[in-house]
Amino acid sequence: MIVSIQPSFVGGEVVVPASKSMGHRALLCASLAAGTSVVTGLSMSKDIEATMRCLQALGARFQERGDQWIVEGCDPKARTSPAKLDAGESGSTLRFLVPVAALGSGPARFLGQGRLLSRPMTVYETLFSSHGLRFVHDQEQILVQGPLPGGNYRVPGNVSSQFVSGLLFALPLADANSVITIDGKFESKSYVDLTLKALAQAGIAIREEKGAYRLAGAQSYRPGRFHVEKDYSQAAFFAVLAALNAPLVLRDMDLESRQGDKAILSLVQKAGAQVDVEADRIHIRPGQRRGQTIDLADCPDLGPILCVLAAFIPETTTIRNAGRLRMKESDRIEAMETELRKWGVDITSDEDTITICGQCHYVADHEIVMDGHNDHRVVMACTVFGLCAGSPSKITGAQAVAKSYPTFFQDIQKIGGKVEWK
Secondary structure: OEEEEEOOOOOOEEOOOEOHHHHHHHHHHHHOEOOEEEEEOOOOOHHHHHHHHHHHHOOOEEEEEOOEEEEEOOOHHHOOOOEEEEOOOOHHHHHHHHHHHOOOOOOEEEEOOOOHHHOOOHHHHHHHHHOOOEEEEOOOOEEEEOOOOOOEEEEEOOOOOHHHHHHHHHHHHOOOOEEEEEEOOOOOHHHHHHHHHHHHHOOOOEEEEOOEEEEOOOOOEOOOEEEOOEOHHHHHHHHHHHHHOOOEEEOOOOOOOOOHHHHHHHHHHHOOOEEEEEOOEEEEEOOOOOOOEEEOOOOHHHHHHHHHHHHOOOOEEEEEOOHHHHHOOOOHHHHHHHHHHOOOOEEEEOOOOEEEEOOOOOOOOOOEEEEOOOOHHHHHHHHHHHHHOOOOEEEEOHHHHHHOOOOHHHHHHHOOOEEEEO
């Protein structure tokens, strides 16, 4: 899909989709509970579909009823036959469900698309080997076989927190007690906090200590009603658009959310935007732009759109702890460097840091054609840049937004953004 973008002033209110992070977690908790649960507020996307598809392969059942999903839970420990789980391009789906699938004694074969099976899985490979479990990882599949035992599990804190969350979902169902120890600095801890919130709602008891999580085995997930809040990761694109372009209102946001990407509000404020909160509405408007130093350790998904924010600030912005962006759906650092340099943005990087010396306006003497790099967040970030630039542009491969936000371009149009696609 090719999207054509005209520079546009926007305005009005935006209702972003439900949190993809919390959607994965709600579906997992509902699917691991014996009996019937209800999930409300869920927004469908390719990643959420992947999680539902894999949970169905483990025995869960889903029925859409109006604006809610009825979930019949499964018992992954009881599975003795082989299972095939297609995780699509969803890293959360894969990393959350590998330990869950390994609770059973039957082999579980995970398939993936794009770069998914090339993304690091060494943490699980090491842990499974140390507990005598089967783990085979190649370009075609990941094959695991349990049963996953309780016990001691050590996870590096500087890799994806999804490994910790995957163990937290699975180990309460193991036969023995477990301790998950985090080695070194714990990055993206806010995502584990989201997991703990979902698990607590499902009746799973976990004791958090300094650098460790202790949990009893042989617990049971409690069926119930799980509501999915709105997504600050997706709201970030509109927050930056408002900070650079014209005032917008983000509606129906949970102001008490534990989402790490809620940091976007303080980051655009530090960049000079005015942010005001009224009930469940967040008002954002442009202000005097300022550079800053940004730490991505707890909010890596904000990386691409923060590159756009920094590009339009006539000072230096430094983005630190960005290294994990290189192992996402694309190498997001390289992708944003490539696309922003087409506009003349002064952007450089090393393995872990991005430095951008921005300017207020960008105008090209020809139509700039940006590439989406098969990455939903790169496409959305480039769209915001195109709307704020001073000349027309296009994005190829824009269909990547379906991974997390299928209605993104329709929502851009609703607030006056001039985008067309074919």
